[in-house]
Amino acid sequence: MIKAIIVDDEAPARSELHFLLDETGQVEVVAEASNVREAIEQLKEHGGDLMFLDIQMPGASGLQLADALGSLKYPPAVIFVTAYSEHAAKAFDVNAVDYLVKPVQTERLQMALSKAKKYLASNSKGVQMERIPVEKGGKKLLVATDKIRFIMAKDDYSYLHTTTDRYLSTVSLAQLEMKLEPYNFFRVHRRYLVNLDCVDEIMPVSGGTLQLTLAGEEQKVPVSRRRVAGLKKALGL
Numbered sequence: 001m002i003k004a005i006i007v008d009d010e011a012p013a014r015s016e017l018h019f020l021l022d023e024t025g026q027v028e029v030v031a032e033a034s035n036v037r038e039a040i041e042q043l044k045e046h047g048g049d050l051m052f053l054d055i056q057m058p059g060a061s062g063l064q065l066a067d068a069l070g071s072l073k074y075p076p077a078v079i080f081v082t083a084y085s086e087h088a089a090k091a092f093d094v095n096a097v098d099y100l101v102k103p104v105q106t107e108r109l110q111m112a113l114s115k116a117k118k119y120l121a122s123n124s125k126g127v128q129m130e131r132i133p134v135e136k137g138g139k140k141l142l143v144a145t146d147k148i149r150f151i152m153a154k155d156d157y158s159y160l161h162t163t164t165d166r167y168l169s170t171v172s173l174a175q176l177e178m179k180l181e182p183y184n185f186f187r188v189h190r191r192y193l194v195n196l197d198c199v200d201e202i203m204p205v206s207g208g209t210l211q212l213t214l215a216g217e218e219q220k221v222p223v224s225r226r227r228v229a230g231l232k233k234a235l236g237l
Contacts, residue, residue, distance in 0.1 A: 001026065001027065001028045002026060002027045002028070002049045002050050002113070002116065002117070002120070003027075003028050003030045003046070003047065003048050003049045003050070004021060004027050004028065004029050004030065004048060004049065004050040004051065004052060005029070005030060005031045005032070005033065005039065005042055005043060005046070005048045005050075005051045005052070005076070006018060006021075006029060006031075006032045006033070006051075006052045007032075007033045007034075007035075007036070007038075007039040007051060007052065007053050007054060007057075007062065007065070008032075008034070008052075008053075008054040008057070008081065009034045009035060009054060009057040009058055010054075011034070013054070013081075013102065014032050014034075016103075016104070017052060017081060017104060018032070020104060020106060020109055021109075023106070023233065024109070024110065024113060024233055024234075025230065025233050025234075026113055026233075026234070027050070027113065030042075030046040030047070030048055031043075031045070031046045031048070034057075035057050035058055035059055035060070036057065036059060036060040036061075036062070036064065036065045037059065037060075039051070039053075039065060040065075043076070048076045049076055049077065049116075049120055050076055050077045050078075050079065050097075050116050050120070051069070051076045051077070051078050051079070052079050052080075052081050053065060053066060053078055053079070053080050053081065054080075054081060054082055055080055055082040055084065056082070056084065062080060062082070063090055063094060066078045066080075066094040066095070066096060067094045070094060070095060077097045077116045077119045077120055078094070078095070078096045078097060079096065079097050079098045079099070079100060079112050079116060080096050080098075080099045080100065081100045081102060081104060082099075082100075082101065082102065083101065083102045084101075085101050097112065097115050097116050097119050098111070098112035098115050098116070100112055106236055107236035107237075108236075109236070110233075110234070110235065110236030111236065114184050114196070114197075117181075117182050117183070117184055118182070118183065118184065120182060121182035121183055131143060131144050131145065132145065132148075132160065132169060132171070132176070132179075133169070133171075134160055134167035134168060134169045135167065135168045135169070135170075136165070136167050136168070141167065143160055143162060143167055145180060145183045145185075145195075146183070146195075146197075147162040147163055148160050148161070148162055148180075148185075148195055149161045149162060149163065149194075149195055149198045149214045149215070149216065149217050150192060150193065150194045150195060150198070150214060150217070150221055151169075151173060151176055151180075151185075151192070151193040151194075152191055152192055153172070153173040153190075153191045153192075154191070156170075156172075157169065157170060158170075158171060158172065158173050158176055161217065161219075163216055173187075173191070173193055176193060177193055180193065183195070184196045184197055186230070186231060186234050187227065188212065188221060188222070188223040188224070188227050188231055189221070189222050189223060189224045189227065190224065192221050192222065194212060194214070194221055195214075196234060196235060198214045198215045198216075198217075199212055199213075199214060199215075199235065200213050200214060200215050201213035202235075202237075205222075207225060208225045208228065209222065209223055209224060209225050209228065210222075210223035210228055210231070211223065
């Protein structure tokens, strides 16, 4: 779960965004603040991976706070949420992950969260897990996470399907699920883990389940019935 802080001087706006974030099932809102001073205090007390920032607030602006956060060793990712689209260029000057215009749409929020996950993964405090050790033809190789379309479990092994090949991994699907979650992977079935960035088509099938078509893949990936709701949330559907 991403730990987030919402900063907005309007309480209804904070409540609405809090609700939308709860609905995604991906974010835990650990604190709210109505101005920059409170935001700094909440960040010190609770920490946080991600900050949703309004721009125009009494006193210091959200842009000023984002600029100040950049001096931290491990700054939270910043997504601006504002009623004014004209500040977008300045927002990206202070390294914002994304810029949302009110009223926030669910699908657009999901896209912003996907960007935030990738930002947090590439700026992790710990050891980066950008490549996975696999075996092919008796050799040990490293596969970049962005090359993986999906992973299938078979017996005690996992098979990584990339843009060009299939590789064997002795790491369990459960372990890979935990490692790859920051890279926008989702467990759609007890045997399948999918890179959501590669999903091209979603087709309903009998029994309330789904079937996925992935970019560059002929093989269809099944979605179990109990994971349908979670997948739809993750994709903003």
